Every structure is written in structure tokens, then in C-alpha cells.
Amino acid sequence: MIHAGGIDLANRMKRGAVPEHVVTLGQIPDLCGIQEIGGRIEIGAATRHWEIENDPMLRCRLPMVAGYIAGLGNIRIRMQGTIGGNIMAGEPGYEMLPLLAVLGADLVFADWSTGGQEITAAREWVLPRASSSKTLLLTSIRIPLRPITVAWNRELRPALGLVASLEWSGDRVLHGAAAVIGDHRGPMVREHHFTEALPAADAAPRAANIAEVWADKFPDIDVLVGPDRDYCRHVLSVMLRRVLHTMLKT
Amino acid sequence: MNIRTNTLTQVGQSIPDVDSRAKLTGSARYTSDIVIDEMLHAKVLRSPHPHALIRSVDVSRALAMPGVAAVVTGDDLTALDFTYGMFIRDQPVLAKDKVRYVGEPIAAVAASTEELAWRALAEIRVDYDVLAPVSSIAAALDERAPMLFGDELHASALPPPPPNSTWTQEPSPNILFDFNHGFGDVDGWFQRCHHVFEDRFTIGRQSHCALEPHVSLARFVADHAVEVWSNNQDPFLLRQDIARIFRLKLDDVRFHAGLVGGGFGSKSYCKIEPIAVLLARKARRAIRLALTMSESMMTVCDHGAEIWLRSGVSASGETLVREAVVNLDGGAYADASPSVAMRIGTRFNGPYRWRAVRSRVRVVRTTTIPAGSFRGFGAGHVTWACESQMDMIARRLGRDPYAIRADNFVRLGTAGAPGESVLDSDLMEGLQTVGERVGYKSKERVPKRGIGFAVAVKGGGGSHRADARVRVWASGAVSLAAGVTEIGQSTRTVLTQIAAEVLNIDPDRVAVEDIDTDTTPFDSGTHASNGATVAGLAVREAAEKARVRILEFAGGILQCTSAELDFCNFQVRRGENRYLLADLVAQRGPGVDTMFAGEASVQTGSGSFFWMPVWTAVEVEVDAETGAFKILRLINATDAGRAINPQRCVSQIEGAAVQGLGQALFENLAYCEAQPLNATPLKYRLPRISDVPHQFETIILEQGHGPGAYGVKGLGESGNLTIPAAIANAIADAVGARVTDLPITPDRVLKALGVASKPNTNVTRTVEAN
């Protein structure tokens, strides 16, 4: 078992799991830290949430990412837990993967068995695979630096939430991505391509229509303890409209 | 007895809790901190099935592990009186032949370390015959439902029914208890009243989640004598349980209780103590059995419930007649359910005058966590239904919900129902207080915002015995012993203040003894908010007796009557002259006891010794698109009679209110087909500071009518009762949506909003007045 932040490993060990080996990664410098390399941000998998939300470069380049992470879990978790742990824990309620999905981020893995590297888009990463993965070691997260706006809605936390992004060309919206947050069987990311690149001023009045069409692309959501599918579908479109309004205003 | 009440020096002071420093610096010690030399660590194997026959339990592999000292199973119970339960004893110490809920203890292991004990559990093989679960009230009442028990009645120790009540124990295997209560001509009044309204309410089950999980340590000091430490609030009741179960003499069982890390009902009555004793007997070693919080959550919870209310009122909204039918989800075993059912069944008159009331409360058995006592003992269930319906009735009649309450309140000094003790609070004063504070009449209406009220009255302190002993040493120390468990309610502080008041001394001089059933004066249990009131009376009387003994002693030396003397700061005063008690004792020479003791015992009658009222006003803002809502203001008031320590009163009521807030907003132990979904602290959502509105005020009235020392009465169970109904009423006031199920989740609000635009279909019958 590979151990970085250790929160979830420790929880599992208390339920009786006795791993044969523990490999501690937290102190490997290559796995920690945040840098800007060639048009993207690279975050080491063992970087703590707290370091990400307070990183001056990231706060300047992707301020909404810092803002989103600052609202994640609680201060103890953010000071102790790592971005890699958040992703690899395989807990559907954890909030990092939905953000990375709408940012178009990639997960970079070292393959334990071959020594090679494997890169997977965050939105393709399937949670069950995470918990059963034996040979892949998450080493870093790559976030492309594109003209992008991010907004989220956590009003109905913990049952359901939403994070979305819009990509721009000048003042025109090209396309968007939205991901559902919550204790359900994810991943749940849906994109929306704007038929013609829309100026923000034209998109805003149509936000409600866009949100409805966009929300319809999502499959049914089954929350573990919480509201039924009909409600989830309804509020998904409301939350989408609200985040659209936020993003189109900025 | 000369008790000064005019010039109080200690009573009414907000001194910090006597254990505050120890708790803040980490030196406070709880039962979970106790380490006994050579003790073994115990862990419990729990059922993964909601309902199954146990064909066999094979412990041989666990027992063969080095470091494992003993394993106990249902087979070890044979020679014992092995079931327990507050009034009906249907719960085996360990499952015998059958399991009835996920999480039920089947076996327990004692090993040299906790880790080893966990691993040994994994080596126990249980062979089950899985049976169909009974996962809900409806499922249990279905004629084709599997039965949890056979037809035979369990041993019981039910008290006589309260006035105007009858009960039936286990009328059928899936019904634990059927309680009926009533007064007045119910059918006649339903004929005569102007409007009849019938509504149904449901309540999810709340988990106590006290931060210190259940823990018990046990060791045999001789073959027939056992010593137990447990973080339980009923050490004297437990002594009886352990003596009965293990067929020991009462005086061969000794219980200790120190600081308890919260309870809220989860630590009353017998819980895990017999398992620790059973292991200690078999292993012949000291045992420490510490549950995890998840296990504590599977040990006991509150009752889920469905409540039908049918209420008749006059044309003007005078409350006339009510019928209530309640099904409580009691879970797999009785625990305190019969007692909760009785409390619920007798409280449907609430804070209002009714001509006739009839109720039926059934406790239904399901294959879920046993339900037991929870802060308020069912008064929260009653209040949710009754105070919601009071608002619904007012709105249907086009009346102001505030005014209809005021019109119907039981008046101070009158009884709310035949056979009840008279009300010792002025309900109108409380309603006015919260109404003014929330600005009900002065505030302009804002769209999507609404104000809701709820009022409740809960009885407390009945059928209770509390003894106390106060010892005054001439050297300047006072030792106070009483059997009330300190569970976070500051009982040690309040009793200290009462003793200090009587003895005219600084509270710092008083030390409260930890509870040891061999030496501590008897107490029938820390329940029903009785500590300050009932034990308070005993402490005051004991301190007064000690004071009298001091003055009589001093009078003998000073050659005067004790009436000429006073006692203050360990000095005896006679006019202008002051004599240190220590000097007087020394003057008398050897052979004089340097300690002056007083003892007292107080026994309250059946019925309520006092009444705890609570008044709540809530302002909310509703998001009509999602059903989410924000609590803008929460104002909660109660009546302490006389606040011995106002700050501690506020803490109690604030904490209770936030427990009520959790119940209102999200707390609910959920099941899917008898499998618990969130019976673990990671999944079960508890209120955090961000859930609490900033405009949250607590008002402690001191109306002065309490029967306790200085006019005090208990209040700890009042603050949570009204919160859910007040919130539901505020939402209805804001957007017209009526939620009748707890918790009030956004999806329920949204669903109710859909209904709100349609004509009111809840009104079932309107009868013209004669």
C-alpha cells in the first residue's frame, strides 16, 4: 500500500485492514510542490490542500482554484490531506476530482510494474478503478492554463453540488464543462458546446435555456443519503443556471 | 430550618464550571482514561445481518491466538439472568440463537492489545440462517411480517400506569408496548366542536453522538465481587442490573462514575456493562471495553415515529379535543422505549387547555438499532407534531398563530390535565419575550422570509430520589457527595454553589467527590433534568444540617444558643466577635471530631415535580427554487425558576437548541432494507459552527416558581424540543409550504411548495357548531 496523506489508509486500518507494506511518499520532494511549466500548472500529488490554496503563483494564475480548495473539507483535512489522497481515496463525496475534471486537468501516473508513465484525463478517471489500482502511483496533476472561468455552487452540500467552467476566446464563450459534487456514484461530467462562440452579453439572458439543455445531458443522480432523482435533476439545472450567471458576469 | 433567601451571594453567580481548568488544560480524567494494571482490551463482534438465526459460533481459532485470553458468546449466558431493558427485559447481553439488527453484539474477545482483539474477532466463524428483515414500522405491522420474538412475554418491572392510562406489554411479538391514555369525553367533544383537523407527521431517528463513546472497565476483586467503571449516568441502577444478571449480592457490586463526555440519553440504563463483567469473570482479569463512536451509534438511538393528530377546535380556535395515534420505531429491543411511550402518550395536551384528549402509543419492533432515551424523552416527538399542527390550524382558520397560542395557554398555577401537577411557569411571558425579540409585530414583511413560533412544556424530576452528604472540615474544606453524574450539565458546579450559599463560603473550598456506589449517597439516576432541583434540595438540606451542627458545637463552647451565632468563611460569628472554627475545635482539645457532616434524602412523588417550558421564535429565508432555506434568527427562551448559574443555563439551552437544529435540518440515521447507511461519524452529519445562525439568542427567564432550592427547576431537556416545529412554521409563514416530515430537507420543502399552490387538502372535516 502506498501512503501519502494517510487519512483514508488509517481509517481503513482501523476497520481491520493490515497492509503488508506501507511506503511513505510524503517526504519525496518530487511529489510535492506547485510549478508553472509550459502553459500548464503542475501540482505534485503529495502537495497538501493548504499549500495549494495559499500558493502565491496559483492564486495569481488560477485564483478560483485556490478559492474552491479553500472551501473543501475543513482546515484539519486541508492541512493534512493531499491532493493525491483526495483523488485516490475513491470516496465519491470528495470534491477534488470534479474540479479537476472541469479544468481539463490530467492525472499523471507512474506505472509501478513497468516503470513507465500513464496520463489520464481527470474526467475519464473512474472511481472504482482508483481504489482497486495496485500498480499505478499518482505522481502529479497537470492543469492547462487556458482562458477559463470556474464557478461552483455548494448551497445544498453535502447532498449535492456543482462545479463548472467556461472557456473563452476573447469575450466569447466557446464551451463549458460541469461536474456534479456529492456522495453519489460518479464521475459525472458533461460538456456543453456553444453552437457559435457567444459573447457573454448574449449568453447571459439565455442562461436558463442553456442550463436546462445542459442539465438534460446528465444521467440520473442517486445520492447515498439524500433527495430523490427528480429533485436532483431539478436543482442541477437551477445550480447550473446560477453558476452560469456567475461566470458570465465575470 | 432557617434558610436565607433574601441575600444570596453564590446563587445566581455565573462562576466557571468547577472542572473548567482541568478540562481546558487536559488534566480532566474520564472513564476512557482509566488504566488498570494488567488489564485486557475487549472488542465486540457484531452482526452483519439485520435478522438471522445463529446456527453456530466457532471461536476456536480466535482462542488459539497468542495473547487472546478469553472469548465469550451467547453460550456463556446460560447460568445467568441474561436479559436487560429498562422496564421490559428483552435484550440479551450477547445474541443468543438469533440476531435482530445489524450491529448486535454476538461475541466479545479479551486480548492483550486492542489491535489483537480486533484481529481475533476476524477469526470467529458464525454460521447464520438469514431471515427476512423487518425494516420499518409498516413492515413490522404487516400481518405477514416475520416475528422478531416468540409469543412468550419477557420479564418486566413496569411501574403502575400514570393516571388515566392503561398499558399492555407485548400484545403481539412485533409490538413491544401499547399505551393508552385519555381524559374527558373525546367522542362527545368531537361531535360538538366546530372544526376538526387531521394531519400526519413523521420523525427520522436521531443519533446521540456524544463525543466520548461508551466505555466500561470491570474486574472481580473476589469470586463473587465485582468492581465496574462506566461512563454511564445511572451507576446505582447499573449496580442492580449487574447484581441481578450475574446473581451477585447488591453490596458485592461496586460502580464508579467520574466525568462523562456527554450523553444526551445514550448513557442511561444498562448498555455494555454486562459484556465487560462477563469477560472479566471468564478471563479472571481486569477488562477494558471501549467502543468506537460507530459502535456507540449502533448501541442506541432515538425513536423514529409516525404520529397522527386529530384535533377539534371551536369556531374561534379554542382548543377542545384531540386524539393522537403514535407508532414508535423501537428498534430490536426495549431499552427505555416503554418509558418514552408513556411520556409521549401523556403529553398531547402540550401547553394548551383541552377538554378531552385520547392517545395511543405503540412501540413497534423492527430489525434496527434499539431506540432508547434521548434528551426530552419523546417530548420532542410530541412537540414536532402538536406545534406544527397548532400553526396549521391557525392558518386554516385565518388566525394569527401567535394569538391562537396565547388564547389557549394553560395558566400559571393550574393543571394542564386532570391528575397533573399545576404549571409553574407563566407561558404568556415567554411567548411575549421571544415575540418582541424577533420583532414579530413590528417587522415589515419581506418576500420569502417568515417567522415561526413553537412552545412546549416538559415535565421533570418526578419519581426521583436523591441523597446528599456535605462534610465540613474545620480546616476549611468542604466535601460534597451526591449521586448525580457530571455529564456536561455542570451539576457539580451548581451543587457546589448551593452548598457554598448555605455555608457562606467561597465555592473554591468545596470539592465534589467522584461517584462510588459503596460510599456515595444514593441517587436513582441522572434523568429528567432533576440534578439541580432534586439533588439541589438534598444538598441544601445536608449543608444546612452541617451548618446547624457547627453552630450547636460552637454554642456549646461559647456558652450561648446557636441562634445567636452565624457561620461565614469558616468563622463562627457572634455579634462583632469572630472565632475561627479551627480554633474552636482546637480549644476543645483532642477527642473532638474536626468534621461536621450533614446528610439528607429527597424523594419526589410520581408525576412532574416541575415543568420545563420553552418558547422559540425563528426567522427563515427560503429559496423557493431549490427549497433550501437559511435560518436568519433563532431565539429560544426557557424558565429556570431561579438560575443558580445563569451562564451554565445558557450553555445548556444553546446546546439543546443546536441539537434540535440538527434534528430539524439533517440529522437522521437512515436505513436501506435494514442496513444502516450512515451509522458512522464520517457519514452522519452533525451540526457545526457554520450551521448556527449568528443571530442566535438564548433567554433564561427566572419566574421564581420552581420547587427546588431558591426556586430553581431543571431546564436541560427543554431547549431542543421546539426548534424543528418553529422552523417548519417559519417556512410555512415565508412561502406557504408545510413540511410534516423530519428532517426538513430542501427537497421536502420544494415538494411542499408544489402542494402549497393547490387548495388545502389537509382539512378533512368541518362540522357546524351546535
Add this chain to the structure above:
Amino acid sequence: MTTRDRLTIRLTVNGEAHTVEISSNLMLVDLVRERLNLQGTRVACDQGACGACTVLVDGRPITACLSFAFTADGAAVLTIEGVAGSDNTLDTVQLAFHDSGVPQCGFCTPGMVLLAKAYYMQQPMPEGADVERWLDANICRCSGYQVFRRALHSTPPREDAP
């Protein structure tokens, strides 16, 4: 390393240097409570949800029930026993909690003290709303949290932040 390995770690706890041999799966809370006999750190939920076991590791509030002891190798650990002065004088946060009447059952209290203390150590310019965002991490089941607000409203920022 395998979980059966024994390893030696060096750390300071409340300013005192310790060298301890531990098993690799020992939790920090058990090191503190059982090996160093500092029982003020509480085990409540044991899953990281409630924060009763909060200790500071190099100034960061850490969930000791979920932290392996070996991760504290080389670190400075502060537990509740190290917060008050050597003559048992209460520090600023403790005093504010004491005066406002924070402790009820007291089981969450050490974790809450350390969480608030970490905040004042981290934030040179503390703001009322911000400390609440930190306190949101820990559960108190007895109080209505208002008492924490009252207490911390009165707590001046600490100037001796490391």
C-alpha cells in the same frame, strides 16, 4: 517498510525532546496518550470527523487519530498539556474559553483550544469570521457554538506567532 517494522523517531512534544521506538502502524494519538502518558488528547470519533484529537504538528492542526506516529519524526508536537504556562497559567485562548464558560462535558475542549490556537499562530491579522471557518472543522455536541463565538470575540491576536 512493512507494518511489523520497528522504527525509531525523534520528536519534541510540548518542548521536550523524545526518542521513541515505535511500530510503523502506531497512530500519533496512541503515541501521545499511551506511550507519553499525555491523556488530555481525546479519542472520540476515531475517523477524523470530529477533531477531538487535534494536536499541532509544527503549528498545523492535525487529526492525531488518523496520523501515523512516524510522520511526526523530526517534528514539534504540541498537545493540550503544553498549552498552559509552566506554572499552569492559562494561555490566551484557554483564558478566553474559561471566562466565557466554554467547557461543558469537556471532551471536545482540548481539540478546540488547539485549533483556535493554531489559527492565532497562523494568522498575523486575525478576523472573527476567519476563526469560525477554522473552528468549523471540529464538533462540539454539548454547546450551541455561540459560546465559542463569545470567547473568541474577546481573544486578542497572539503576537508571539512562530
